[in-house]
Amino acid sequence: IEAWFNPKNNGVNxxxxxxxxxxRQSLLDSNIRLLDLTHLSEFRADAHPAIWLGRQDAVSIWGQDCMHWCLPGVPDTWVDILAALIKDSFEKG
Known part of the structure; x- marks a missing residue:
């Protein structure tokens, strides 16, 4: 499982x-900022319930989303990053 989710191997996403x-390419000339959390989240793929269903193909059968995590931490990190970006945006004016 470690090799399967390893970000060095481009993960599962x-x-x-x-x-x-x-x-990202389509937004280059806009004022919209993209917060891509895919790579960051793969470092804690063990926190997602899909891998604990007992089958290697559990993700393809049950699906994997970004809303259901077993452990606190991953979504909390997303919120911390977003809050820092919003704060930075307001401070820069």
Whole structure:
């Protein structure tokens, strides 16, 4: 499982990375900022319930979303990063 989720191996979110790349390119000339948390979240893939269902294909069968995590920490980190970006944006005016 470690090799499967390892960010060095591009993790399990290859499709998300492709979509994120397209979105990032389309937003280059806009004022919209993209907060891509895919890579960061893969460092704690063990915190997602899909891998604990007892089957290697559990993700493909049950799906994997970004809203259901077993442990506190991953979504808390997302909120901390977003809060810091918002604070920074207001301080810069």
């Amino acid at each position: 290859r499709e998300a990375r492709e979509v994120n790349s397209i979105i």
